Amino acid sequence: MTPAVTGVAVTGVAVALPGAADARALLHPARPGAGPVDPAALIGRKGLRFKDRATQLGLHLAYAALSDAGLLQNGELTVRKDRLGAVVSSNLGNVDTVCRAVETISKESTSALSPMDTPNASSNIIASETAIRYGLRGPNLTVCNGRASGLDAIRWAALMLRTGRADHILVTGVEPDNEVTRRLVDGPMADGGAAVVLSRPAGTRARALLGPVLRTAQPADTAHQLVRQVPGGGLWLSAEDHPVPRSALRNALNSWGELSGALGVVQCAAAAGWFAEGNKSPAYALAGAAGAVLLAPEGTP
Amino acid sequence: MTYPILGTGAVASIGADADAIFDSLCAGRSGLAPLRAFDPSRFNAQQLFEIDDRQTEGIDEPGRATRFLVEAIRQAAEDAGLPEDLAGIPVLVGTGLRELRTLELWWRDGVPLDADGLHFEDALRRHFGAVDTHTFAGACSASLYALALAWDLLELGEAETVVVAGCDVVTESMFGQADRVQFDPPPSVRPFDENRQGTILGEGAAAIVLSRSAPAGRPVRGRLHSVAVNCDAHHQTAPDAAGVEDAVRQAQAQAEVTPADIDLVVLHGTGTPLNDRTEAAVTARVFDSPGPALTGIKSLTGHTSGSAGLLSLIVALRSLERGLVPPIAGLADPLPEAAELRLVAGGPLAAPLRLAQVNSFGFGGVNAVAIVGGAA
Structure with a gap:
């Protein structure tokens, strides 16, 4: 598959991590002491009160990415609602709701539960709330697939664009920081993520072009495949140094926890940030055994 | 374009494989039973459609969703004549609740778990050597959403064969949150009945093997004609007739069939007042009278969440194969919106069937509708 065959472009980008509010900020380590992202500051308080943290962050990212892609203007969509879909990647978005509920039931009974938590018990709460708030009536998919989940989300969105199920798909990768998520990952947890709008055909707003997105049995095989299909890349977005070539420029994106x-989507946003700084050579993203190539948009200065 | 379904597999409270489940549906055997492992003193509702597999009565175990998933895939692969090693075959799993029950046992009782234990990658690699594995947590239509993506992989030639599956067990958090807002727990699930009082959760797993072509001489279980997916973008729990109708019409258009071509619809039919009223109204609008035979499985299996859509699809395939439609158990007085509809009640309906539509709708208005045909 040559890059041009996918015909899919990144046409909107949003980032919401402490101290990083745009794609270029991902090219530098996190600013020490930066406060948590405040979704209400961007999208207002209305409708956020009973949403879990991941959903609030997801709604924030959706607004910013759809606006950046020109699909949302003055609160109205500029394209057909049924041609605009959403894919969300989140492994841990609702684990705190689930754990709090089982603890309350154990200590008291279901009468002590808050009815407001009911929607948050469902793992697709972020994607469905995003669709409801912004009117996205196309395919609505939630991917919970571990470390590769974010790049998998990009792959499924691209696939649905290529088969014509939608013209634009908002892909959001988001996770919340809380006691439950920290314990599950056994370390510091990121609080936020990124969103990109994928569109086909690419149009004039491309921030990046999507090359091959693939998965093999081993990260090393995936890396090999990416380089074989699109040689000459200048940036590796990979949390691990293996199997990135030793001399290559690598961005681990690991200073937010x-x-x-969220990883794969943040990697795509970082690639867009790298192209925005004038870099022309391809960027490789690796997450688990999934990988993707992103290419500089044509005609950027 | 249609794709052959080479094999099926399923487990539910009413049967350990697809044939047993179909026979139970025809015979009216229900899986509803008193709570098997949750502390009954904590809940108003006292019944679920659980699979009775726990080693010690009353003691819950981690990893049951994975166990049922692996069993359904094992059956489907065997039925399709696939080798035990699925290394080159993508496995797409739709689930409402993933391994969130194990998460609950981790948090409350300290059973071992890390973040990678919430999805099915490790288990699918261990049991089948599968590496291209995907967990989609799209509520109650998740397994038909996974089927739509499998269709897309075949359509673009990115895979020759795909395993699609769905699985779910009941979590205390989901059961408990529903219990919190449902003051009079329904004594039974009665889809499309005037006196229906709501739904009850169930457990189950289902799997199919879908391929670009069938090996020469090998019988197939049926053919997939289309899968349409969309979202109401309307309300978390209340379905939107416009979104549901769009999904149905898209599925028929993609399959290049008209409503008159459909002989059977396996309805989502949860037994909640709102779902059944909306689904009946949309069905009445799409199909001219007398329309197709209509049935649903949830009065006997319960609402098996993310596995429900694919379980309904497998039941549809068995109906096409045998020319027999299981009835909607517990249906006595159809709701007014269904007055003109051919809901199958009382006993199984014998009829020649060629094409079936399968409805699956989920929390947040995520709709999926598939059209399947017989093997011929």
Whole structure:
């Protein structure tokens, strides 16, 4: 598969991590002491009150990415609602709701549960709330697939664009920081993520072009495949140094804590940031055994 | 374009394989039973459609969703004549609740778990050598959403064969949150009945093997004609007739069939007041009277969440194969919106069937509708 065959472009990018509010900020380590992202500051308080943290961050990212892609203007969509879909990657978005509920039931009974938590018990709460708030009536998919989840989300969105199920798909990768998520990943947890809008055909707003997205049995095989299909890359987005070539420029994106399901989408956003700084050579993203190539948009200065 | 379904596999409270489940549906055997492992003193509702597999009565175990998933895939692969090693075959799993029950046991009782234990990658690699594995947590339509993506992989030639599966067990958090807002627990699930009182959760897993072509001389279980997916973008729990109708019409258009071509619809039919009213109204609008035979499985299996859509699809395939439609158990007085509809009630309906539509709708308005045909 040559890069041009996918015909899919990144046409909108948003980032929401402490101290990083745009794609270029991902090219530098996190700013020490930066406060948590405040979704209400961007999208207002209305409708956020009973949403879990991951959903609030997801709604924030959706607004910013859809606006950046020009699909959302003055609160209205500029394209057909049924041609605009959403894919969300989050492994841990609702684990705190689930654990709090089982603890409450154990200590008291279901009468002590908050009815407001009911929607948050469902793992697709972020994607469905995003669709409801912004009117996205196309395919609505939630991917919970571990470390590779974010790049998998990009792959499924691209696939649905290529088969014509939608013209634009918002891909969001987001995770919340809380006691439960920290314990599950056994370390610091990221609080936020990124979103990109994928579109086909690419149009004039491309921030990056999507090359091959693939998965093999081993990260090393995936890396090999990426380089074989698109040689000459200048940036590796990979949390691990193996199997990135020793001399290559690598960005681990690890200074915000464990990105988990957000990782692959944050990598795509970082690639767009790298192209925005004028770099022309391809960027490789590796997450688990999944990988993707992103290419500089044509005609960028 | 249609794709052959080479094999099927399923487990539910009413049967340990697809044939047993179909026979139970025809015979009216229900899987509803008193809570098997949750502390009954904590809940108003006292019944679920659980699979009775725990080693010690009353003691829950981690990893049951994975166990049922692996069993359904094992059956489907064997039925399709695939080798035990699925290394080159993508496995797409739709689930409402993943391994969240294990997460609950981790948090409350300290059973071992890390973040990678919430999805099915490790188990699918261990049991089948599968590496291209995917867990989609798209609520109650998750397994038909996974089927749509499998269709897309075949359509673009990115895979020759795909395993699609769905699985779910009941979590205390989901059961408990529903219990919190459902003051009078329903004594039974009665889809499309005037006196229906709501749904009850169930457990199950289902799997199919879908391929670009069938090996010469090998019988197939049926053919997939289309899968349409969309989202209401309307309300978390209340379905939107416009979104549901769009999904149905898209599925029929993609399959290049008209409503008159459909002989059977396996309805989502959860037994909640709102779902059944909306689904009946949309069905009445799409199909001219007398329309196709209509059935649903949830009065006997319960609402098996993310596995429900694929379980319904496998039941549809068995119906096409045998020319027999299981009835909607517990249906006595159809709701007014269904007055003109051919809901199958009382006993199984014998009829020649060629094409079936399968409805699956989920929390947040995620709709999926598939059209399947017989093997011929």
